[in-house]
Amino acid sequence: MSTAALLVIGNEILSGKVRDTNSAYLSVELRKLGVDLERILTIPDVIDLIATETRAMSDAYDFVFTSGGIGPTHDDLTMDGVAAAFDLDIMLNQSMVDRMERHSKVPINDAMKKMAMIPDGADVLDVGGLWFPVVVVNNVHIFPGIPELFEKKFDSIRDRFSGVPFQLRRIYVRENESEIAEILNALLREFSELMLGSYPKINEQDYRVLLTLESRDPEYLKRATDTLVSRLPADAIFKIE
Amino acid sequence: MSTAALLVIGNEILSGKVRDTNSAYLSVELRKLGVDLERILTIPDVIDLIATETRAMSDAYDFVFTSGGIGPTHDDLTMDGVAAAFDLDIMLNQSMVDRMERHSKVPINDAMKKMAMIPDGADVLDVGGLWFPVVVVNNVHIFPGIPELFEKKFDSIRDRFSGVPFQLRRIYVRENESEIAEILNALLREFSELMLGSYPKINEQDYRVLLTLESRDPEYLKRATDTLVSRLPADAIFKIE
CATH class of the missing domain: 3.30.70.2860 (Alpha-Beta Plaits)
Known part of the structure; x- marks a missing residue:
């Protein structure tokens, strides 16, 4: 049987400003696929915490999912945290820059470039016609916090996760x-x-x-x-x- | 400033059968009170896990809240887990039995008696006209998973938690x-x-x-x-x- 854990990253959830719906969505979808979701953890946007918890989950479960913290602003620290979890550098990924430029049709600015800084050696999966791919580091699948995007992206790669359904x-x-x-x-x-x-x-x-x-x-x-x-x-x- | 953590206990949440609304409720209410909620963790109904996570949260945060797992059935293991967290015995609490009997007007059965088995030395707080009190062990506040009861009970003791609101x-x-x-x-x-x-x-x-x-x-x-x-x-x- 496959097991999974979800790491929700975001002060906005903990402070009650935004309601987390990704946990409920993922729990239902993984259940249908026959994957046992065994842990859901919500933590603040702090690199060391993201690193520690990502590493612990990666060691303990078959699949790890993260939600949130991958946008262009100061509080988007998930890529840094996941990189630190595995002692990887953060590097500008040229294939992601290319995707962004194809999508926006103009050269991208520094803030967008930040979104293309990902852990060195990560897999980049194109999904569902979205311009921003799913980044995968070892067994850690990095998803955006915005529910519409979280759901669309998960749906696009759901075939990667399966077990015997209950x-x-x-x-x-x-x-x-x-x-x-x-x-x-x-x-x-x-x-x-x-x-x-x-x-x-x-x-x-x-x-x-x-x-x-x-x-x-x-x-x-x-x-x-x-x-x-x-x-x-x-x-x-x-x-x- | 005061800090807090919430431990949500229940297979029903992880498997997507029941949607957790207590996390969102508590995050909003603690924010109003000026308490920083720093961690929300959902785990299965497993005594050792409940014990380990309760203890870690109790050491790291000022206030700990648990949600779920205090009913009369086999999968209600929160009291056992919290007791194990602090190396306490589980004892039949006579004042809780008395409360139940006053409420039900007949002698209580074994299943109800199970609900009166709580960690030795726990505080028992009567709240809001409810027959079942809030049980507190050190800084751990044990709440039911049913949203209506979780909210009513929290509301009854909210004055115990306060800081400077944001x-x-x-x-x-x-x-x-x-x-x-x-x-x-x-x-x-x-x-x-x-x-x-x-x-x-x-x-x-x-x-x-x-x-x-x-x-x-x-x-x-x-x-x-x-x-x-x-x-x-x-x-x-x-x-x-």
């Missing part, structure tokens, strides 16, 4: 969570490989708990689901999906 | 970010204490970049804002807030 069943239950907790615990003792989620809902009319059952093995999931359904009080089940 | 100005600019980047960099050389944010927007009709200027010193902020406005091309400014 199958999911949902059971909506009318009882309180504390009333079914013992049934759930017994189920898990029998189906130790099952991923079982139990989520109380406060503002729903028709049910009080959403149960999710997941496995990569459809047969196993079916047996676990059937077992659970047979043990819940019949009138406790509002809906099964 | 003042914020926003300038909406019609130019591309790369065209004003050098003006911004020059501004920061003069106003090195200024927090300057620059956020390109793709889908806005009237402007291309939102600039945010922040400082805890209103005078300093005013001087920085006036300086920047005087240097931007007059027709580049769409709006100042």
Whole structure:
């Protein structure tokens, strides 16, 4: 199975000025691909921090994604941080300058040139008709923070990431969570490989708990689901999906 | 100044089944209070991980908040993880049992009793008329993952956290970010204490970049804002807030 981690870089998220939607997007998309997202970390725009956390994630997970900090301004420090993570120099990448000039049709200014300063030896992947490529350093994939671009770029290279997707069943239950907790615990003792989620809902009319059952093995999931359904009080089940 | 970190605990967030809104809520509220949120980390429901990350955050920041993992089911492991972080035992807290029984009016079952198992010596804060209190271990504040409860509980104890709030100005600019980047960099050389944010927007009709200027010193902020406005091309400014 493949694992992944996401590093969100940006004071604007931590200070509540901008709401991070890339984490939620990536968690859903990686799940569909069968990649286990195991860590999401949001940190400020500080080179040393970016370096330390990028390196730790790169060592611990198969795929690392970064979000944010690759624009032309002073607070865009992701390229410097990722370079420092792997003791690489930051170099002007001529193929990126060429792409920018083709796109803008005029010579690029210093601020744009800053965006073409990337870790030495990085891979540069052209994606989805966008003028700015995805830069990849070892297993670290560098994405912009702007949600529209993050999503478009990820979508363009999603085929690089894959595993065996999880199958999911949902059971909506009318009882309180504390009333079914013992049934759930017994189920898990029998189906130790099952991923079982139990989520109380406060503002729903028709049910009080959403149960999710997941496995990569459809047969196993079916047996676990059937077992659970047979043990819940019949009138406790509002809906099964 | 006070600093803070948030630990979000839950497979449901990482797997994209539930969208985390507590991070965004807390970032906005702490900002209003003048507390610097410096780290948001989302991890799976694994005791050792919860323990390691809680301890690291507790050592590094003034206030730590956890979100999720305190219900009655098998995957609710936050209390165990926080206890392990500080080498504390998990004990049945009689005052919490009493609260539950007063609320439910009948003897509580084993699943509910699990929710009253908390780290030995923890503080138990009654909040906002809710039957379930906020549990505090050293500087770690343990909150539920359900957004309505997270928000209500935080709101009830917000007075415990405070600092000097930031003042914020926003300038909406019609130019591309790369065209004003050098003006911004020059501004920061003069106003090195200024927090300057620059956020390109793709889908806005009237402007291309939102600039945010922040400082805890209103005078300093005013001087920085006036300086920047005087240097931007007059027709580049769409709006100042």
